[in-house]
Amino acid sequence: MADIRGILVTGGAGFLGATLVRRLAANGHAIRVLDNLTTGDASYLDGVEVELIEGDIRDAKTLDDALEGIESVVHLAAAGSVVMSVADPATNFDVNVLGTFQVLDAARRAGIERTVLASTGGALIGDAIPPVDERSLPKPISPYGASKLAGEGYAHAFAKAYGLGTITLRFANAYGPWSARKRSAITMFFRAIDAGEPIVIYGDGSASRDYTHVDDICRALELALECDAAGGTVLHVASGVETTVQELADLCRAAAGVPKHPIEYRPKRPGEVERNFASYDLAQQVLGYAPSIGREEGIRRTWQWFQESVFGGR
Ligand SMILES: NC(=O)c1ccc[n+]([C@@H]2O[C@H](COP(=O)([O-])OP(=O)(O)OC[C@H]3O[C@@H](n4cnc5c(N)ncnc54)[C@H](O)[C@@H]3O)[C@@H](O)[C@H]2O)c1
Missing domain, CATH: 3.90.25.10 (UDP-galactose 4-epimerase, domain 1)
Structure with a gap:
């Protein structure tokens, strides 16, 4: 395993974060979480050795401070609901587009080696005939899907314009422990x-839908931190079912x-x-990812x- 020290997890007190942070901490990584606790909960991290900063990804100074001594970033923080994004597209834009831009720009300033971003398969591609993959044309049908597509655009642009080591993972529908506050x-x-x-x-x-267990998604996130894929890479992480x-x-x-x-x-x-539902063939090739929980x-x-x-x- 590559020696990855100092990982910032934005949104680390949320559903996926609770499993990811446990996994990374158990594997010996020093973890800092930046979360404004809107949908997350500090108690999700009880018993885990982690530094929690309560703050907002839309604030550049907060990000600069949070990135001190950090080598890699996993960007999970988001307004994650399709239904809420239809009701309130402006908030969704603010958190997901502006927030993701701020995370990338701060990572650029700090010279972060690897930035892994959370995106979505279904909502971003829209109504295509499945299985979808990295060649499917994105045509989002919700503001949430559009916001994730915008984030992917900036992640690719920052890789090409500034050499930022971004990898975007498009998750299928996640389920598993710590999902009590979700409306999935x-x-x-x-x-x-x-x-x-x-x-x-x-x-x-x-x-x-393609339901993928949170342990499989977090394994893919860890593999993305360790891999040497080119900046701007986009991968579907799914069950394929x-x-x-x-x-x-x-x-x-x-x-x-x-x-x-x-x-x-x-x-x-x-x-x-x-x-x-999505094909994970490319994630298997690039990361060695395969789902393990039926x-x-x-x-x-x-x-x-x-x-x-x-x-x-x-
Ligand atoms: N859960 C899924 O099925 C699924 C599927 C596809 C993609 N994703 C993506 O994965 C990521 C994590 O999703 P999740 O299910 O754990 O969601 P979640 O809502 O449980 O976690 C998101 C976390 O981000 C925090 N947050 C929100 N806005 C913030 C802000 N402005 N500043 C700082 N922190 C903020 C919340 O408090 C929460 O702890 C999101 O980017 C989501 O879009 C999730």
Whole structure:
């Protein structure tokens, strides 16, 4: 393993950050987190040796201070919701486009060797026939997808104009521990089951996604920190498996031991793509990435985590 010391993780107190920071700290890296705790939670990092700076990525001075003594950056901080981006596109732009620009510009000033950025597969490509890959034409259908595409544009431009070592990973839909504050399908389905309320599916259940366990996504992030790929590289990190929302509800019901739990169907929401799953072939070639946790096993483990960490105390 390459000797990577001093890693700044923006948004490290969020869902993906909680697993990533644990993984990197366990592997001997010195970790600093910059997070404004809007959707994250400082308690997610309890018990981990990490320096937490509460601050905003849109503030250049905060970033300059946070980058002191740092060699690599993982940029996770974002306004991550498609639905919220449709309701409030200006905030989404501010955090994701301006914020990502500020992170890249600060990394340039600080001479950071490797900057790994979190992007998205489904929302960025839009309604294409899956599987999507790095050759698919991005046509976002939500402000969130557009903001991530803009961030990728700056990451590529900064690699070419300034030699910044950027790598952008386009994640599929992540799930797993520390996702209790998310409004993603698996979290909402488990919460509905726990509350004894119907699972709500927007649309008829035929829409599909690529559900990838957070451990696999964080392994890819770690591989991206260690690899020597050229600046400006973009890679899809996914499971490669298409799962309809109906199948997902069935998997969640099975994991919770309530296969007949009621489902309520509501109208489809704007901004959400119809079908999506991605090929991870290029990530396999460049990083040696391959998913290791199948959906049944991953969803069962996630239900267990919710039982023990979120629902258990009730
Ligand atoms: N979770 C997924 O399924 C998924 C899929 C594709 C891409 N992504 C991307 O991965 C990244 C992490 O996602 P997540 O699911 O962990 O989201 P999250 O909301 O749990 O984490 C984001 C973190 O960023 C912090 N943050 C937000 N705005 C900030 C700001 N202005 N300054 C500093 N910190 C700020 C939040 O407090 C939070 O801790 C995001 O960039 C997201 O767009 C996630």
